[in-house]
Amino acid sequence: MQSGTLIVVSKASQRMYVFKDGEPWKESPVSTGKRGHATPSGVFPILQKAVKHRSNLYANAPMPYMQRLTWDGIAIHAGHLPGYPASHGCIRVPYSFARALFAQTRASSTAVVVTSESLASHSSAGVLALNTARPEKADSRAPQLAVASESKETASPRIAYLPLLDSPAPAQSDLETVQLAASLSPDEADAHWALLVSRHPELSNVRKTVTPAVVGARRYYRLRITAPDAHAICASLKADGQACFNVG
Structure with missing residues (x-):
């Protein structure tokens, strides 16, 4: 179980x-x-x-x-x-x-x-x-x-x-996951990611995922990153005014 x-x-x-x-x-x-x-x-x-x-x-x-x-x-x-x-x-x-x-x-x-x-x-x-x-x-x-x-x-x-069948597989114990945005389409999520990478080049070294999820009757696309130091990256992004939160 x-x-x-x-x-x-x-x-x-x-x-x-x-x-x-x-x-x-x-x-x-x-x-x-x-x-x-x-x-x-x-x-x-x-x-x-x-x-x-x-x-x-x-x-x-x-x-x-x-x-x-x-x-x-x-x-x-x-x-x-x-x-x-x-x-x-x-x-x-x-x-x-x-x-x-x-x-x-x-x-x-x-x-x-x-x-x-x-x-x-x-x-x-x-x-x-x-x-x-x-x-x-x-x-x-x-x-x-x-x-x-x-x-x-x-x-x-x-x-x-x-778990949600559309969710990514659980991260390994030494990895951390952070959510950066919940977009209305995969293209919107990718555009948001491209903008973030242009402002924060260090993000190009972490694994990015775009995962669909249904909330009520609306479908969202969760933009997330996974890395050993993802929580620290999120803290740095917050200090620069970018919203994010830890999910794992």
Whole structure:
């Protein structure tokens, strides 16, 4: 069984159920999107993580332990939970839970399932997640989940995470990966890369990849580099005003 993290969010129950390496890990109350700002349902990857983040859309509001699900503003983060849907689309969780969850997830091995159905336990959440991840006409580009075995103690299905099929193979342990941009086409990604190399010639010595990924109904192309010192390169780029973030 492959290791990883599965997060299941029930908008109807306002609960989150988390599986770690196929076993139930923790659960928590949540506050999802209020009327007019509904949290979208579906299966999402973790696109970006930041311990300290502020909203670009809503008055610079703080979003501690932010884990981005979509590029148009949907994320999991610490926030106020009044006991009902109250956010602008994000999934709020208690501060201590947000911190613990942030430490558990990895962009390459986490899937987030958001549903409108009511859930009352890890067992029902696991079954729902598997049914969500295995539609009759599955989109092979979306995060995939599979059942590995049955847990006798909890009667909950063990969930194995299978990474995005379009993602590059995991980097070797001595390599680091950084995302430079999410473009709307391969040509746009290549043009962005050419501009970066012209400004930072040292980038010509690292491995570049352009990887497709579907977020909601939109397809993006992730421009990434992999190298032993990719994180240091990203820090240097940030100092020069170029956005980037570490993904592995």
